[in-house]
Amino acid sequence: MEHQHNAKNPNKSMTAEEMNMTSEEHAKMMGGEHSKSHNHNQPVDNSEIVKWKRKLILTWIFTIPIALFMLFEKIFGKMIFGDLTSWIILAIGFPVIFVFGFETIKGGLRGFVTFYFNMDSLISLGTIIAYISGFLNFFGIVQDYSGIAAMIMSFYITGKYFEVKARGRASQEIIKLLHLGAKNARVLRNKQEIEIPIEEIKIGDIMIIKPGEKIPTDGIVIKGESAVDESMITGESIPNEKKIGNNVIGATINQDGILYVKATKIGKDTFLAHIIELVEEAQGTKVPIQKLADKITSIFIPTVLIISILTLIAWYIITKDFSKSLGITISVLVIACPCALGLATPTALMVGSGMGAKKGILIRKGEAIQTMKEIKIIVFDKTGTITKGKPEVTNIFSEVKENYLLEVAASLEKLSEHPVARAIVNKALEFKIKKYKSVEKFKILRGKGVEGYIGKKKIVIGNELLINERKISIKGFEDKIHKFEEEGKTTMIVSENDKVIGVIAVADALKEDSIEAIQLLNLSGYRTVMITGDNEKTAKSIAKQVGIKEVIANVLPEDKVKKIEELQMQGMVSFVGDGVNDAPALKQSNVGIAMGTGTDIAIESGDIVLTNGSLKGVVSAINLSKETFKKIKQNLFWAFAYNVIAIPIAIAGFLSPVIAEIAMATSSISVVTNANLLRNKRI
Amino acid sequence: MKKIKLTVEGMHCASCASNIERALKKVAGIKSVCVAILLNKVIIEAENNIDINEITKAISKVGYKVVKIE
Incomplete structure (x- = not known):
């Protein structure tokens, strides 16, 4: 002290x-640091937004006059500058489509060469056909859609700008995380x-x-x-x-x-670097529900191209009006939007995992989000998950001197890494026991105890299971043992030459918010189960304290997986445990939730990783998964519905190309915006 | 097996993600491809002896640019 x-x-x-001495300097330094950290707190990549904003402004400066000319024609039935108007529109429209829209056109047209289409392919084809109609008009072949072409591109750029902005918002937490380091x-x-x-x-x-x-670092x-x-x-x-x-x-x-x-730890090995890696990788993982959307996206554009050609032919056969047929075809090309379908899942996943990361919940696999809603049973490992995982010796009962008992016990236990062993060694230190006896033929009996020889004396230390196995009588100690167990303590029985010489009780305190978390889960209707290597009595006592009704006790570490398999026959199981010892159980369960242990996270195990040790994180993780999945479903529904409704309407000729383009832009913005609404949910 | 993380420029829609996936799956030695479109990242699991140039070539052939390899 x-x-x-x-x-x-x-x-x-x-x-x-x-x-005191350098308060001025200090303030400066703090200020400096502040502005520095301010810099990395403003990490959302703005260059993309700035780029689209510039395009947006420029494109409308050119397009507004075109819109006015077209309006004039509609109202007064004649063109504002007479025959020259068409030429002016073609001239003003050129930079809109081929300069401000260069990136879009270039990327889109490449698809027709490589057969790797993207959504720009449809927009590019639609605008270019419309623009060319302006020239064809001079030969009286077709109506002039070149003004429309400029407007389609302008609305496309406008939509893109809002979409990029909304996407920036969707990824802000994660981008912040990427720039969090000093x-x-x-x-x-x-x-x-x-x-x-x-x-x-x-x-x-x-x-x-x-x-x-x-x-x-x-x-x-x-x-x-x-x-x-x-x-x-x-x-x-x-x-x-x-x-x-x-x-x-x-x-x-x-x-x-x-x-x-x-x-x-430096560079890639730091805690932050691990978190970033985990979160980044999660963004690329698939949520099963998205599979259909992915399939559709992959054939979407060729399909729409075929549909648009068929539309052109069909309308021309029916109406013999090439101008009208072409207008409708352009509408079909620009309204079809694979974008909303494709963005539905990743944006919701991005917002959800960003929100989680801020709270210490790392979603590693998108699949977990979907599986989570099916979970019926939550299995908790006891040590280190429900309890603090730092057991301490609370009682010693012995027939010999306490000092002697501890000396014997600690001599063996110091050779073991088990938390209970460490508790006993710590107690020995408290008793100022410095010299340990040398131990021969030492053996760790996993899940049971330890044994070895001190001189000629055979020492066995372990739980009742082990002592019974060795046929050592616990007569005279039963009462004490059972009393300790009922108090939720783990008892280690120390025997010398097959005779019990004392009992050491070890208790592992509950984490502060375990009770609250379990209560919340019980209230939500989950079947909560505790699994432990402890004996039945000790386990039941702990379970009772924390509010768990079902206990699977006396489970050897290697049997945990089997127990989880058994539970899985009755419903989907989530296992909550530390990522180091419980990796197989985490993998076996339907959703493995790995609890962080302070400064280490077990990256490879667990579908969800909690960086702080609190069980309340489990409650939050469940809520977050459910809400995120709900958003994904909503998004996919709207994206499907949009295409299923909008494309037929366009084919039927009820939509002008400009309205079609506005509808398309709105659909992808709405999906991203809806994902951002996830933030309003409390998790 | 090793993990390669690429930052790719020019992906702006879901079709782009599936284009890259499709193109990369044709490259020999690549086990899995993960596209995190919102982060412009492509995460690849591939055999140790894979030629990074093959990967960047495949990506640029379909119209995107690899700007960073980790």
Whole structure:
């Protein structure tokens, strides 16, 4: 305690000193940092929006006069500049289509060469046919659609501008995440503080982080003490106290003290880099419901091209009016929109996973979103998921001296990595036991305990299962053992030469919000199940405390998968566990939810990863998945409905080409906007 | 098996995504293609000895440009 106090003091005073002495400088620095971080807080790629905005303005400057000329003709029945008008429209329309629309036309026409069509192919063909009709008109072949061509392109560009803007909004959280990292770091090199770009940090560098600054990269605190705001990574709004020996995450913000941090991970290995990789990859994953849409998109354009040719032929045969037939064909070409179909899923997924990432919920696979609504059973691993996963020795009951018991137990347990073993070793340290006995023929019996020889004495330490297996009598200890178990404690029975010498009870405290989270899930009608290697009594006691009715106890780690398979016969199962030990169970379940363990995330397991350890994240993840999936369904419905309704109307000749183009632009904007509405949902 | 992440310019609609998928699936050695259209990213799983040039060529042939390879 005293030691800690001393260690804390110099730093605190240093912070204060710094603040007093150089308050001006400090303010400047903070300001500098602020403007810097402001820069990366404005990361949505604006260049695309700016580009379309410029096109939008230019194109309308040219198109508005054309629209006025056409209006004049409609009202007064004659052309404003007489025969010259057609030439003027062709001249003004040229830059609209071939300069401002260059990118669109070029990309679109390439499709006709490579047979890899995109939606620009339809627009390009429609506008070019319409524009050429202006020349053909001079020979009296067909009505002049060149003014219409300019208007189609202008509305297309307008629609594109709004769509790009809405798409920018849809991806803002994720783009923010991509730019979250610090740009510079202050490191100690040759006893001097120097500022270097983040890329130049090496593992082992000592970084100095002042209040208000971003921690440049993952590391371990070697000096100082401070609260660190980790909300951008874990969604946890309460700052985390960090002191010597604690891990800190790059891109989180140091709040009030100076921290000296030794860099432990850099570049691609950092926590943030892992999160980014995970989120980015998720965007490309498929949601099963989208399959049909994908299939349609892939044959959409050739199909529409064929339909438009058939429309032209059919209308010409019926009406013998080539002008009218051509107008209708142009409408069909521009109204068909694979875009809305294609954007329906990715935009909703993007908004949903962005919202999740902000709260520490990382959706790894789009499929999970769809499966989530089918989930009936949620299985929780006990240790580290419902409980904190840091067991402590609470009771010791023995016939020999406590010191002796602990010495024997710790000598064996220090060779094991198990959390319960660690709890026993920690207790031994508390008892100031320093010398351990040397152990021979040591063996770990997974899920049961440990055994070995100290000198000639055979020591077996383990649960009742193991002790029974070895036919060691627990007479005289039953009452104590059962009492501990009923309290939800794990009991380790220590035996020497096949005779029990004592019992050590270990308890693992519940996480603060486990009870609330389980209650919410129970209320929503989920069947909640706890699975653990603990014996029935201990497990039941914990389950009762947390509100879970069903317990599967005495499960060896390798049997978890089997138990989940059994449950899957009764309904879709989601498994919640830590990503390290439970990877097979996470994979086996229909939706695996991996709980983060502080500074490490198990990337490869889990369809959804929670970066903060709270079980409430499970509730949020379920809500988020359901809401996102709802949006995907809505979007797909509207995109399908739009094409199914709009194309026949255009074929029937009820839509002028300009109205058709406006309808098309509106359809893709509405899909993206609808996805953005997901943000209004509370998760 | 290795993972290749590309940033591709010029994808602006769903047809573009399916064009790239189609084009890349024809390249030998590519196991899976994932297009994250809103991020302009294409994530490829391919055999270790794959020729990156083959990939960029396939993409540029259908009209898009690879601007970054990770």
